[in-house]
Amino acid sequence: MRLIEAIRSALSAIMANALRSLLTMLGIVIGVAAVIAMVAIGSGARNLVDQQIRSLGANLAIVTPGNVTQGGARLGAGAASSLTDEDAQAIRREIDGVVAAAPFVQGGAQVVAAGSNWGTRIYGIDLDWFSAREWDVATGRTFDPEEMRRGDIVILLGQTVARNLFGDEDPIDRVVRVRNVPFRVIGVMASKGQSAFGQDQDDVVFVPLDAGRRRVIGRNYAKDRSVGSIFVKFANESDIEPGIGNITELLRQRHRITGEQEDDFSIRNLTEIANTASASANTLSMLLAAVAAVSLLVGGIGIMNIMLVSVTERTREIGLRLAVGARPRDILSQFLIEATTLSTIGGALGIGLGAGAAYAVAQLAGWPSLVSTNAILMAVGFSALVGISFGFYPAQRAAKLDPIEALRRE
Amino acid sequence: MALIETRDLSRVYDLDAGRVVALDGVSLAIDQGDFVAVMGPSGSGKSTFMNLIGCLDRPTGGHYRLAGTAVESLNADGLARLRNREIGFVFQQFNLLPRVDALGNVELPMIYAGFDRRTRREHALQALGRVGLAERAHHRPMQLSGGQQQRVAIARALVNSPSLLLADEPTGALDSRTANEIMALFQELNREGATIVLVTHDAEVGRHAQRLVRFRDGRVTEDRRQTPIDARDLAPEAAE
Ligand SMILES: Nc1ncnc2c1ncn2[C@@H]1O[C@H](COP(=O)(O)OP(=O)(O)OP(=O)(O)O)[C@@H](O)[C@H]1O
Ligand SMILES: [Mg+2]
Numbered sequence: 217m218r219l220i221e222a223i224r225s226a227l228s229a230i231m232a233n234a235l236r237s238l239l240t241m242l243g244i245v246i247g248v249a250a251v252i253a254m255v256a257i258g259s260g261a262r263n264l265v266d267q268q269i270r271s272l273g274a275n276l277a278i279v280t281p282g283n284v285t286q287g288g289a290r291l292g293a294g295a296a297s298s299l300t301d302e303d304a305q306a307i308r309r310e311i312d313g314v315v316a317a318a319p320f321v322q323g324g325a326q327v328v329a330a331g332s333n334w335g336t337r338i339y340g341i342d343l344d345w346f347s348a349r350e351w352d353v354a355t356g357r358t359f360d361p362e363e364m365r366r367g368d369i370v371i372l373l374g375q376t377v378a379r380n381l382f383g384d385e386d387p388i389d390r391v392v393r394v395r396n397v398p399f400r401v402i403g404v405m406a407s408k409g410q411s412a413f414g415q416d417q418d419d420v421v422f423v424p425l426d427a428g429r430r431r432v433i434g435r436n437y438a439k440d441r442s443v444g445s446i447f448v449k450f451a452n453e454s455d456i457e458p459g460i461g462n463i464t465e466l467l468r469q470r471h472r473i474t475g476e477q478e479d480d481f482s483i484r485n486l487t488e489i490a491n492t493a494s495a496s497a498n499t500l501s502m503l504l505a506a507v508a509a510v511s512l513l514v515g516g517i518g519i520m521n522i523m524l525v526s527v528t529e530r531t532r533e534i535g536l537r538l539a540v541g542a543r544p545r546d547i548l549s550q551f552l553i554e555a556t557t558l559s560t561i562g563g564a565l566g567i568g569l570g571a572g573a574a575y576a577v578a579q580l581a582g583w584p585s586l587v588s589t590n591a592i593l594m595a596v597g598f599s600a601l602v603g604i605s606f607g608f609y610p611a612q613r614a615a616k617l618d619p620i621e622a623l624r625r626e
Numbered sequence: 627m628a629l630i631e632t633r634d635l636s637r638v639y640d641l642d643a644g645r646v647v648a649l650d651g652v653s654l655a656i657d658q659g660d661f662v663a664v665m666g667p668s669g670s671g672k673s674t675f676m677n678l679i680g681c682l683d684r685p686t687g688g689h690y691r692l693a694g695t696a697v698e699s700l701n702a703d704g705l706a707r708l709r710n711r712e713i714g715f716v717f718q719q720f721n722l723l724p725r726v727d728a729l730g731n732v733e734l735p736m737i738y739a740g741f742d743r744r745t746r747r748e749h750a751l752q753a754l755g756r757v758g759l760a761e762r763a764h765h766r767p768m769q770l771s772g773g774q775q776q777r778v779a780i781a782r783a784l785v786n787s788p789s790l791l792l793a794d795e796p797t798g799a800l801d802s803r804t805a806n807e808i809m810a811l812f813q814e815l816n817r818e819g820a821t822i823v824l825v826t827h828d829a830e831v832g833r834h835a836q837r838l839v840r841f842r843d844g845r846v847t848e849d850r851r852q853t854p855i856d857a858r859d860l861a862p863e864a865a866e
Contacts, residue, residue: 221737221743228725229725232725532721533723535721536721536723536734537734537738538682538706538709539680539682539709539715539721540709540710540715540734540735540738540782541706541707541709541710541711541735541738541739541786542706542710542738543702543703543706543707543738544702544703544706545703546706546738618683619682619683619709620677620682620683623682623717623721
């Protein structure tokens, strides 16, 4: 009860100098806003990275044809496809720790159904794709080995494509045309949502590797067995590094590359890329934390300053309170509560501002916006702590005043 | 037993410019129910004396007992308690909190006495009623006349039912008509049993007090009883 009254009277003292109080709070507001935004953006970024790893599949490397420079000329990856599905089979067969090697081809395609059509990406894949990407069908079934072998003209639709072509109807066993080739729909993929870059990963269709290579994509896959790239999935993260070395060895052998000759392929460790991104998200968080700490400090000094001014201005009031029976500790707690109320209001404003900023950043970056309860509690705690620690010295000065001297002061 | 008893009470200021003896060995006893007017030229030590017996200042020498308590032996909290429970102080400059209404100002001593909100409100309204300001309870000091402000200050001094009411030139900032009203109020409070020590420059007021104490150069130069203490309301042991 006493505390509530003390807070109420602190509020009225703060409101008596509303503008000054607001300016004083600014440091805390910015500091807390930085903390909130930091935590939200940091965890947003980390979530994004996690999601990226999850949507790609864990412990993944990708083998792409052609190296970055060849004889000084920069060639786009895939410009000259040197990889084949036999390479993928060899990787699967011979490299320790590999659980899946998924060769694929890809291209753009217009998919036409009875009454509508939809432009999307088409992938020719083999059965390892599903385990490598940890991606299964939601309804229907995946390709069977027979269909794969024969290159049957069957197709799996991503959620977005299914919805756009068939609405609420069941697309299974319906026929869609891609480049005038009729494909029978045998399944609809589970939803993967947006990718890191805001791409709709469900806007996609899958056909058997051979069907894709021969019937619809073709362009860069002149050689019969060429593939665009190969996803390689390892059992454990620790298998990836040695595995990449072994794959390099294997492919050089298979492609008859010797001595000083450069590789005609490149391998990237996708998990490592994700981890690097996660690390840089952490660095960003640390930087924001430093900003937050500095501005909380500055905010605290601001509060100390204004409380000292306030104690000086209200010396007579303090004298009067002492004269009617306030104990030194009553005066101490009055000013401490005032400083803490000031900083906590600043903290609350900061939470609002920080949450707003985090939301704006999340909207711009297409991240999930996360303002955690923990961050809010931490911010409130921190700002109260700032108020108490920086309000203590002024409050103590007030409490040490001599009643008669305080009353005499003008 | 006297309510107030000072023995060789002195207050010396050690300034860079030299020693100032503001109070020079005052021995005085004041009984419960008395109305004492303190007079004397400017700088004679009247305020110094009031501040000492009001426990706002500490003496540099001598002894002081208030209601049986040896004040010198008290720490800051003990002094605060005395100021809160035993003493009501009325200042020349009113010293009201400007942002708080009359009721809130009167409640202030009760906050530090630890009363709950409802009791405070009740007693504060009663005290305001006693000084004739019940209707002004929710006015702020700025919205009150000087006389009314001093009445609020008197209500504040009364609210914890102290055994001693001290007033240092309570009418010094008021015009003479208002001053007379305030003095009448003090006399009424005294008739109701309050022990009052009041500093004044007004000889008329001095004549109406039951006892007149005159200061000069930090000493008591005259101590005259003008009217016997009305003993009706006193407890038997205090009456002696
Ligand atoms: N804080 C102080 N520091 C130094 N000297 C002081 C202080 N307070 C009072 N004095 C001195 O003590 C003496 C007594 O002052 P006091 O205020 O008690 O006089 P007073 O009788 O109340 O006068 P007045 O009628 O003008 O109010 C004066 O000489 C004054 O200068
Ligand atoms: Mg004086």
